[in-house]
Amino acid sequence: MTLMTKFLGAAAVTALTAGAALAEPALIFDLGGKFDKSFNEAAFSGAQRWAEETGETFREIELQSEAQREQALRRFAEAGSNPIVMTGFAFGDALGQVAGDYPETDFVIIGMVVDAPNVRSVVFNEHEGSYLVGIMAAMASKSNTVGFIGGMDIPLIRKFACGYAQGVLAANPDATIVANMTGTTPSAWNDPVKGSELTKAQISQGADVIYAAAGGTGVGVLQTAADEGILSIGVDSNQNYMHPGKVLTSMLKRVDNAVYQAMKDGPGMEKGFNVMGIANGGVGYAMDEFNKDIVSADMKAVVDEASAQIADGTLMVHDYMSDDTCPALSF
């Protein structure tokens, strides 16, 4: 973001790496911040679970600017951290450059593929999870219009939107989907005011269930949806508790499992391509005491059936990122 924060960040990395000794694992959070109630927070809870179970410690850093990516990676690698886990697709380029320089260190990148012998790439089938919540949205909608609000307009978020749209149309071929992106810069992840305005705009177009895949902006979406008396769908972590009875469900991305597994496997883990989909519990939808009254048994039965079909391969959900097109939605 700035010179000042860069210095502070650099100072923090130096402080962290000062007492380098054993091969502790390290976790690097992306710009959304450690407690984003979403992606990064899920990663943190996975690492926390590992630390509690094993009684060991891990190092962590929250990035403050783009420029710190490579720096943070190198610092941790030079200090002997192993494995180094990072959250977020944006690490792709930095890791691609750094991985080769530290062949002894294992890297784990979540949400992106980096082809190097010492990198485990964990990717999620977000389109599958989004498909499931799309079915629920279509079944819960009374107006036959549902909404989608994305954060920054990047292929990954379009992948969410596309899976969701396919799910909606599978449950109700006549449904209308209103999709908006918050912006094209990283500030689109932290603009709840704009998230609220988009929500109100979608409501005025008839939407009565809105799926937010927008980081901090999503907090504004869920808030406004609850205020206006419509349903919303959370993302990444379970966000049902934020507005009990007003959040239909959350699309779960078990980032925590991926981080936990990586730290448990430790140095010398299996490298390569690791896909977390419905079949291996990597994605799913959230059910708890906060939404059990608004999810009907009928709805649950349909979703679970679709879930089983995706798991055994009889149902294919189109992945936007495979060919940059979406059969169900135009951007």
Next chain:
Amino acid sequence: MDYMTLIQLLDSTVRLATPLLLACLAGLFSERAGIFDIGLDGKMLAAAFFSAAIAAMSGNVWLGLLAGIAASLALSLLHGLASITFRGNQLISGVAINFLAAGLTVLIAQDWFQQGGRTPSLIGGARFNPITLPFADTIEPMPIIGPLYAELISGHSILVYAAFAAVPLTWWLLYRTRFGLRLRAVGENPAAVDTAGVSVIGLRYAAVCICGVLCGIAGAYLSTALQAGFIKDMSAGRGYIALAALIFAKWRPWYALWATLLFGLFGALETRPDVIEALIGIKVQGQLLGALPYVMTVIILAGFVGKAIPPRAGGEPYVKER
């Protein structure tokens, strides 16, 4: 586009324009007195945090508003201290305030609430709720005027009405009072004001304090009226758009109202790509509308549409002749 869509669009315009308007008027006071202030965004952010934090802890949004104003005022005084008393560079001081606010808010929020730089969600009396103006329900069924009154004019939080009332008030204060005349003079020719025996320092401090109060209200509006809580960096650069609006408005209060409403309308249109498509028949990228305020400011600055002349002594610390 039907009438209801238009009303909803304008309603959204008003909501989005309000923080811009308050920040723009804040900048107007400061810059008219010769103190450039690019720290508007930081002050809004600090106010957004403190108003949400105090409202969350006390359950009273008015206490929150006061805390927000106090936080913004403190940063204003810091800016005043650096740029008026110590005659430092006003731009650098403003930048420093932006960084300070961005860092401090998250740090304090994490320390107080342990929710990762957020405040808890505000409920009930800890939020500014929409006000229904008298007779809104009775007038609503009437055609044309009904929705206009009930949807567009009624149903905003009290801060929105305060912001709109601040426009004529600012005009009156600047152009119809002795204080206003002196304030404008201090931004054009501080030496003349000094010769007349009026304190340049005092006037400039008064201006940055008014600026602080207005920014405080703008920040409180973001976190306690539009939203129910603080999220890091939630001002999302609105202070900078307000500065662009200030240049666009050529440092005048009524123009500031129109400029911020125009920028608010761009923001509202950005959320309704379907309306634009229906109106002009082609699909326009939302980002284009988001960039328009800046593009228009550049056009104004380049002198294509009238000329924007800043206060003559703007950015210059005043040094008494030795």
